[in-house]
Amino acid sequence: MPLDTRALSELAAQDDFICRHNGPGSSDNALMLNAIGEPSIDALLDHTIPADIRLQRPLALNGPCSERDTLRYLKEMAGRNQVFKSYIGMGYYGTVLPPVIARNVLENPGWYTAYTPYQPEISQGRLEALLNFQQMILDFTGMPLANASLLDEATAAAEAMALCARGNKKAKKCTAFFAADNLLPQTLDVLRTRATYLGFTLIIDSPDQLNRYDVFGALFSYPSESGEVSAQGELIEAAHHQNAMACIAADLLSLALLEAPGQRGADVVLGSAQRFGVPMGFGGPHAAFLAVSDSLKRAMPGRVIGVSRDSHGQPALRMAMQTREQHIRREKATSNICTAQALLANIAGFYAVYHGAEGIANIANRVYRLAHILGHGVSSHGIQLRHAHYVDTLTLDGLDLEAIRQRAEEARINLRYRTDGGIGISIDETTSAQDIQQLFDVLLGEGHGLDITTLDQQLRDLVALPASELRNTPYLTHQVFQRYRSETEMLRYLKRLENKDLSLAHAMIPLSSCTMKLNATSEMLPISWPEFAHIHPFAPAAQVEGYGQLIDELSTALLDITGYDALSMQPNSGAQGEYAGLIAIRRYQQAQGEGQRDICLIPSSAHGTNPASAAMAQLKVVVVECDAQGNIDLDDLRTKAEQHQQHLSAVMITYPSTHGVFEAHVREACDIVHRCGGQVYIDGANMNAQVGLCRPGDYGGDVSHLNLHKTFCIPHGGGGPGMGPIGVKAHLAPWLPNHAVTPLTGIDASSHAVSAAAFGSASILPISWAYITMMGGEGLRKATEQALINANYIAARLKDHYPVLYRGSGGHVGHECIIDIRPLKATSGISEEDIAKRLMDYGFHAPTMSFPVAGTLMIEPTESEALIELDRFCDAMLAIHAEIKRVEDGEWPADDNPLVNAPHTQRDLAGEWHPPYSRDTACFPTEATRNAKFWPSVNRVDNVFGDRNLICSCAPTEAYRDA
Known part of the structure; x- marks a missing residue:
């Protein structure tokens, strides 16, 4: 290459995260827009999103910021958290995550980018891990x-x-x-x-x-x-x-x-x-x-x-x-x-596998013994133990609280200062003998004369637990908890399970309503930092200034993105956010003297959790019909809103709709409900189609939850974690959830909590903060635009073979599209499930199946998938259509073809072979699968058998077969 003679200012270090997050480049977009039939991105937006809800200004966010600068700034923020030694307890304890699990599970995209195991044939690894967890709980309880x-x-x-x-x-x-x-x-x-x-x-x-x-x-x-x-x-x-x-x-x-x-x-x-x-x-x-x-x-x-069997009679796990x-x-x-x-x-579960019964017993006994030494020592110096029988937590009375508090702070120790005047101390796995010696100093002052080694010898044969409560039942007896003691064996077990699961590390996961997008490594790194990971949720406010800054900055950004006035970080899932939002509405209406409002209008296309959340909020669900184009039937909405005007509490609207389109009259729908005295809940599950382009708080929403594990890049983790914070208009702000242990300012004291911690699953908030910071307002808008382009490109490529069920008034879909499989099923007998399973042979996770419309597949590519991957998926879908044609033409029997027999496993390569198609067709349908094959680890799972024979523990393999 020739020498670059540009000015130094033009040679500044470049670290453009936006193009790392978005898959396609400008030339790719030109090709895709041509296929869609639009001359530009602006034209696509004009024909997709109603003009009366379009955001007329850029988002008021800083950035974009480079990955290095973002991590540097975040490290400074984390440094404002002080990692004290916490003995607060109250359900939260120090623990030691074995490094082999930390590196190979928590920090491994093969584990944290997978989706909920609704497709069990490509989820057997984490299903086994979850079965281990269930067995662990069964044993201990x-x-x-x-x-x-x-x-x-x-x-x-x-x-x-x-x-x-x-x-x-x-x-x-x-x-x-x-x-x-x-x-x-x-x-x-x-x-x-x-x-x-x-x-x-x-x-x-x-x-x-x-x-x-x-x-x-x-x-x-x-x-x-x-x-x-x-x-x-x-x-x-x-x-x-x-x-x-x-x-x-x-x-x-x-x-x-x-x-x-x-x-x-x-x-x-x-x-x-x-x-x-x-x-x-x-x-x-x-x-x-x-x-x-x-x-x-x-x-x-x-x-x-639960445990079922596959089509070959082999044991197979499934939900x-x-x-x-x-x-x-x-x-x-x-x-x-x-x-x-x-x-x-x-x-x-892996922690229990790694330690086994002996290791867990050693940890529990050690914790108990240290607590017993501490209790005996301080009681010998006149401090009262509130209880004679305890395992790891002591409550102490008769103390000089101020002196102890001062000594504890100097030693960087957190104790639980109880409202009843006592002090609580919880010992955990991380507590050492030196820590107990230090606690003697803090509790008793200098000159106490206690020595932990002497106390240990004195108490060695003394048991301070009632004999009637001591455990006699064995636990962790299954072989999985006995086999993996060396790190080598544990490492191989973790890798063996990981290899059974398809994740974003293998291929796109085109699940609609689930937004399986990039979880960037730079976003994930901070969750392992001690300054975020090792903070007790009830630590004093002065010790968590970094978390306070993080939550404030993230909240400010999300409020600008959504158009709301206040936000709660407490809900720790999307469904929990739905519930919290509806509760805020109910509390507000009660305070206004309108507690009789108990009707919730929900479109027939709504997410399944919407009506369930409404019922949990003691609301009566009235279903609003959709028209032939999949939009909310405004006449039906108006009729029902007016019919229930005196008792109307809220409407729950998903936008863009669950049918994958920007409904043209969403503002009018909100106005109808408001005129009848109700509040408008906008489900934020599809926020990935709106960021930077429109805001629910502008077009009529009173409250929305946000799926940070979808739109804002917190990974799904094979079925969780998630975060579902809610944004509200100012009139609902006092009725957001408060917290008994960590009271929040500006919220009514009677607004009790919806989750255990005041800020939900706070340790994963750095992921969303980093994503927003690195993208900036400009990048977030580009990501949304890219999601719309990608979805419309897929719809354009597939439309001649799979009818696209719903489109907006401009002829386009939103960030997802529903393809109708019912006509193909009528002519061939091939169902949407058959296509879903056959996609596994092509190396893909299936789209969302039969939701919200039975007999369909709903596809969401997200903005993070490159054109080459979008084409690979479309090519697979078109090849499957050609296979269906062979069934229609009678070349393959309706009950014996690659689709109804899918997925195929490595077992199918060996032994006898009777199907009317080749093993090559079954297992290697494309050149891509020849070069990089992901193998389902079991054949099609028999769900009916599993429900009739409910086995949900780690029984021996023979037991599954006998069932």
Whole structure:
């Protein structure tokens, strides 16, 4: 190359993240626009987005900023967090994430970029990991069935309360639920919210006062929030004595020493798996667990991993029937749960695999012994122990609080300063003998004379737990928890499971409504930094100034992007955001003296979680029909809004619509509802089509949730984590969720929490902050434009072979398109599921199947896929259409062809072969698959067999076959 003689100012280091995030370049766009039939991007936008909602100014954001400068700035921000040694406890503990799991799971795109395992044939790795998690929970709780994680311990408690109401016939006459007053305060806070809008009377009192009340269920803490170990069997028996279901909120590590609640007859056991290797991260994300008795298994909320068989009779894992039931039963669903915490559940499960029963027992015993030494030492110096029996948490009374607080701050130690005057201290896996010696200094001052080695020798044979509560039941006995002790073996196991799963590391995942876009490495790096990962959610405000700055800057950006006035970061999933937004509307209307407003209008095309969320907010769902073009039927909306005018609470609108188009009359739809006194909820699931081009707060929205795990690049993690913050107009701001432990300014004190931590899963917020910072306002707009180009290009390439079901008034789709498979099925018998499974042979994850319209596929390419990958997908779809033609022409039998037999595995390359097509056709349908083949690890999974034979634990392989 010739010498570059440009001026030095023109040779500044270039680090253009925008072109790294967006797949196609300008020449690619010219080709795609030509295929679409538009001369320019501006022309496409003019013919796609209604003019009356277009944003008339650039976003008021800084940037774009280079990756290096972004990380440098973020590191400075993180430095404003002070990582004290925290003994606060309250459900959050220091833990050690084994480096082999950190590097190969948490920081590995093969694990964090995969989608929820709705297509099990290409998800067997994380399905096995989640089954391990379920087995771990079953072992520790002693229950027969567990789910594959919930959002956090507090919401798991709320789900348990609702589950008791569904599972106990007594709830038809009795609406009271008992919650022990020694539960974690954030759990009680969430229970108050949930009980209010489920129509339950929540009774909070001392556990020994249960017999004073008539209730359908009761929730107890084991151990209590102050650390006490009481006789759980007596509490369970007291609940059962009055035909109430008994729930136990249990500490998972404590259950290595204390008897399993299932052995005492508990109906539901719940808690958090955070201390099994998942950093505190200022509150999340962490995998909660829920385990139930056999009688409740069909009513349990959340995702359940079950064992079935494939078409060759081999064992195969899949998500069990009830895990997507909100899409089927809608407002009659048992829960609105959508996002779980799959990535964190996998980490917790691998933690148990890595340590095994012996390792977990060693950790639990060590924690207990250090706590016992601490308690014995301080009590010998006149400090009172509130409880005689404890595992890891002590509550101390009779202290000089100010002197202790000063010494603790000088030592960079956080203790729990209780509102009742005591001090709480929780010992965890990271606590050392030197830490206990330091705690003696902090609690007693100099000259105490205590020596931890001497105390250890004195207490070696003394057990401070009641014999009746000690564990006798073995745990982690399955071979998976016994085999992988060396790091070499563990590494190979993790890689073996990873290789079974298709992720964004392999190919585009064209799932619509799910926005599987780039999760850039530079966005992901900060979540492992100690300054973000090792912060307790209830640390003093002075220690978390970095998090405060991060949340403020991210909130300011999101408010500009959406057009709202205030924002809450508390909801830790999209469905949780829906619920929080509807609750804000209900609280506002109640404050206005309009508590009778209890009707929610929801279009028939809405996301399945919309009606389920409305029902959880105690709203009555009235369905609004769509017209032949897939738009909201304005006449039907007007009629129903006016019919229910006195009781109309809200409408829930997804925009662009779930049918993939920008409806031309969305502003009018909002006006209709407002004129009838209702509020407008704009579902933010499709915000990826709006950023920088239009804002829901401008065209009529009063509240929206944002899926940060979609539009703003937090990865899906194989089924979670997620974040669903809500933006609201100013009149709703006082009614956003508050928090009992971390009160928030400007929010009414009666607005109880919806999640366990005040800022939800805060440790993943740096991802979205970094994305917005590196893209800037200009880059975000370009990303949206690119998403629209890519989707319309796919629609243009496929339209002659697969009818595009809905288009906007300008003839274009939004950021996604629905192709209709029903005409092909009528002539060939090939279904949308057959196409979905055949795509696996071509190396792709299927688009969204049969939602929102049965018999269709909904495709969303996102902006991050390059033209070469878009063409590879389109080529695969066209090749599949040619295969369908061969079935139509009778060349291949309708019941024996590559589509109905898909997917094909490596097993199909060996042994006998009888189909009327070649193995080459089956397994290597394109040149691309010859060069880089992703192999499904099982053949087509039999879902019906799995639902009829519900096995959700790590039983021996023979048991699956015998079933």
